Amino acid sequence: MNSQPIGIFDSGVGGTSIWKEIHHLLPGESTIYLADSKYAPYGERPQKEILQLSIKNTEFLLSQNCKAIVVACNTATTNAIDYLRKNYKVPFIGIEPAIKPAALNSKTGVVGILATRGTLTSGLFAKTSALYAKDRKVIEQFGDGLVPLIENGMANSEEMHQLLQKYLRPMMEEKADYLVLGCTHYPYLIPQLKKILPTSVTIIDSGEAVAKQTKTVLENFQLLNTRAVGASYIFHSNADEKVLASLLKDYKQKIVVSHLDF
Structure with missing residues (x-):
């Protein structure tokens, strides 16, 4: 299970700022990132809808065998993470203003x-x-x-x-x-x-703090990947993936960016 990816989702492309910090600290960890840009921004939606979107994202990442999930969205963390932690078995790492x-x-x-x-x-x-x-x-x-x-x-x-x-x-x-x-x-x-x-x-x-917390959580659950090679970095967007790719241009030799309806 240690070689399984970390799942990361945000209401759009902004959570890539969190991904960069996690990748910098834990380059050996595979990741799957969901940019739910079709529904951005979450911050202007009612709590019930934010929860439904967070559940949708979580269940997709779990279907990809993610071992832990980073809720790389302040609004989703504050409105949904308690529910996610109670209803799914994997550890969740949230984010809130510093x-x-x-x-x-x-x-x-x-x-x-x-x-x-x-x-x-x-x-x-x-x-x-x-x-x-x-x-x-x-x-x-x-x-x-x-x-x-x-x-x-x-x-x-x-x-x-x-x-x-x-x-x-x-x-x-x-x-x-x-x-x-x-x-x-x-x-x-x-x-x-x-x-x-x-x-x-x-x-x-909060980016650096979230990356450190992700490492701590993986260590506590004995999920840290100790292999130095073979990591993959996959990014999905349900809108125009070009914007997502442009924010990751410094990593283009490593990453895969694709459009996905979710």
Whole structure:
């Protein structure tokens, strides 16, 4: 079972930011990635539908003999992971905004968070924020419109730049010194964000932490693949796979990207 792949799913292409961190830490692990781009963004859908989509993705990955599943989507984690853990036998690794390190390290006492509606209105986010940021001013901003632009290959467009300026302005006015990226799509906006934000603002996301947690979980369940060769990296999209492939161009010698109806 140790040589079986790790399954990874997201509401679209954004979770590839998580895949890159996992691949960097665990290059010997085979992976199967699902980009559910047809239904992106999850953050604007009702909880019942998010759960149904997460079940659909999980059952496909289990049909491919995945030994563990990374829910590389903040909205799916906050709305569905408890159900998935209770109803399926494989271990699940989730993702949530890295508000804890931001709150602990902020010097100004003001932290900005950019995330989807589905994440910021979830009970899990409210619980995490209350636990770690109760003595901090947290400026929450829905990232409406950002995911569709990224899904359409427009991360560096003028339209994206204008949206980000609008969303970040309140955080800058309040002197936030940390910006938490609460969606796995958003690391692809870091070049744009750096053009807008002062250099005093630290941008953080959850990618590295999720990769470390994935390794820990595999070790705890004795699922870590100790073979150094033979890993495969398969990516599926149910929309235009060209956008997915473009985000993985640095790995094109290793990966297989294909269209799949799911």
